[in-house]
Amino acid sequence: MAKKKDKKAKKKDKASKAARKLELKVVAKKKAKAAGKAKSNGIVAFKRSTKPWGQDGKALDGVRILDFTHVQSGPTCTQLLAWFGADVMKVERPGVGDITRGQLQDVPNADSLYFTMLNHNKRSITLDSKSKQGMKVLERLVQTCDVLVENFAPGALDRMGLTWEHIHTLNPRMVVASVKGFGPGPYEDCKVYENVAQCAGGSASTTGFHDGPPLVTGAQIGDSGTGLHLALGIVAALYQRNRTGRGQRVLASMQDGVLNLCRVKLRDQQRLAHGPLKEYTQYGQGIPFGEAVPRAGNDSGGGQPGVILKCKGWETDPNAYIYFITQAPVWEKICDLIGEPGWKTHPDYAKPPARLPRLKEIFGRIEQWTMTMTKFDVMNACNALDIPVGPILSMKELAEEPSLRESGTIVEVDHPTRGKYLSVGNPIKLSDSISEVTRSPLLGEHTDEILSKVLKFTPREIAEIKASGATGEAPKAQAAE
Ligand code: CAO
Numbered sequence: 001m002a003k004k005k006d007k008k009a010k011k012k013d014k015a016s017k018a019a020r021k022l023e024l025k026v027v028a029k030k031k032a033k034a035a036g037k038a039k040s041n042g043i044v045a046f047k048r049s050t051k052p053w054g055q056d057g058k059a060l061d062g063v064r065i066l067d068f069t070h071v072q073s074g075p076t077c078t079q080l081l082a083w084f085g086a087d088v089m090k091v092e093r094p095g096v097g098d099i100t101r102g103q104l105q106d107v108p109n110a111d112s113l114y115f116t117m118l119n120h121n122k123r124s125i126t127l128d129s130k131s132k133q134g135m136k137v138l139e140r141l142v143q144t145c146d147v148l149v150e151n152f153a154p155g156a157l158d159r160m161g162l163t164w165e166h167i168h169t170l171n172p173r174m175v176v177a178s179v180k181g182f183g184p185g186p187y188e189d190c191k192v193y194e195n196v197a198q199c200a201g202g203s204a205s206t207t208g209f210h211d212g213p214p215l216v217t218g219a220q221i222g223d224s225g226t227g228l229h230l231a232l233g234i235v236a237a238l239y240q241r242n243r244t245g246r247g248q249r250v251l252a253s254m255q256d257g258v259l260n261l262c263r264v265k266l267r268d269q270q271r272l273a274h275g276p277l278k279e280y281t282q283y284g285q286g287i288p289f290g291e292a293v294p295r296a297g298n299d300s301g302g303g304q305p306g307v308i309l310k311c312k313g314w315e316t317d318p319n320a321y322i323y324f325i326t327q328a329p330v331w332e333k334i335c336d337l338i339g340e341p342g343w344k345t346h347p348d349y350a351k352p353p354a355r356l357p358r359l360k361e362i363f364g365r366i367e368q369w370t371m372t373m374t375k376f377d378v379m380n381a382c383n384a385l386d387i388p389v390g391p392i393l394s395m396k397e398l399a400e401e402p403s404l405r406e407s408g409t410i411v412e413v414d415h416p417t418r419g420k421y422l423s424v425g426n427p428i429k430l431s432d433s434i435s436e437v438t439r440s441p442l443l444g445e446h447t448d449e450i451l452s453k454v455l456k457f458t459p460r461e462i463a464e465i466k467a468s469g470a471t472g473e474a475p476k477a478q479a480a481e
Helices: 001-032 073-083 132-144 158-160 164-170 193-200 223-245 253-261 263-274 330-337 350-370 375-383 395-400 403-405 447-454 459-466
Strands: 035-040 043-046 064-068 087-092 124-127 147-150 173-182 249-255 306-310 322-325 389-391 410-415 419-424
Touching: 035 375, 064 073, 064 158, 073 087, 073 124, 073 223, 073 350, 087 132, 132 193, 132 459, 147 223, 164 173, 173 223, 193 253, 193 395, 223 249, 223 253, 249 253, 306 350, 322 350, 322 395, 330 419, 330 459, 350 403, 389 447, 447 459
Parallel strands: 064 087, 064 147, 087 124, 147 173, 173 249
Antiparallel strands: 035 043, 306 322, 322 389, 410 419
């Protein structure tokens, strides 16, 4: 009898457990529904927005960034994140701010274009991180933000007291992202600027003409290029945090970033072991190759030979040139266009391998043709036949190009102390997260707003912080205390 009762109780218990499980499932489902989420295949799928495209916030809405960056590499990264909707709070040294505010100044007493063009859509708070009150504010920022981005010299963040361990204890969800000159290794403690990275990352040794010295490029591949790499690392870390609930460190070294952009040159280094690089002009000139990838002048990096050719007006206009590519599939059209129809069948010119030792002669003949027209006329004539060419556009021409204004790639921004200026807007276009470019902040413009509204310090605490001089020069009466 007792056994029967026991069995009955167990059955009841099992049933109530199952009911509880079901109840929990229903509650979870209701909760998920209320939060606009539905679970399918273990992946949380959010309810689809019914708002028109581009009018349902921004991709990184709700992400708070403690922006501890300066100069170019770090600010490029945080500016991109700000354009995607992140709330970027730039921490700057009281009285001075980011060193670039005062560098290459064109308008007296106004933030330089160097600064304004790299710090759009951000807020600025001034803070002496080496003071006790300053550190108190910084720690609150760490607890409040999702990401800390910095590009100080190696060890500077640790010296401030913001070690990874300390940050991770204060906020286990925080992503800590850094730009450094070099990754771990013999040079990890070095300070690095743009051109140092271009030289150390393989760009300079492969840029220039084979009989000239190494050259750096105008594109800021060390600074802005690494900032771009870092931004991708941050977004990836935030995505992983959705699953793991923890932050992580993100490191983008400038040498690594440049080398990544020079990937095709490492490709050629290995090809060199199997013979000369036939698409390099020096091959056709009979100039022997050495042990390392040489500078290729304006030769095309890929398998489609190309060079820069003169156009009408080159004698006086330094940019009256065009990049011309002798792409194999359109070779016959090129022959007709330049008035050499015989080359279409001639054994020395008809096939790509036969042309390789004769590239100098071939491009010389094409140049005779391009010199009879402006670069834009050459472009029109070639584009009509699907022949890939690129006019050498000056910064003046780019600044005045209407299509770049229309797409928001070149924008006019108004600034309270310097007036209107041109900037490059967000080069990455998202169809449901539209970027608007707003002016860069004045030094410490948002200190009060961030202390009270974001960090929720009480008026008394704010007065205490300010009196200590941590956010700038302390009010005279208190400073004397
Ligand atoms: N309050 C108090 N101190 C602050 C501060 C603040 N708000 N912000 C910065 N500082 C301090 C730092 O703590 C550091 O102090 P210590 O040297 O005593 O630790 C000091 O300012 C200077 O920082 P830094 O060494 O980074 O600056 P620098 O001008 O000497 O060097 C640079 C600049 C770019 C060479 C170096 O930061 C660097 O190598 N960064 C990494 C690579 C990089 O991003 N390079 C790209 C630069 S863009 O061309």
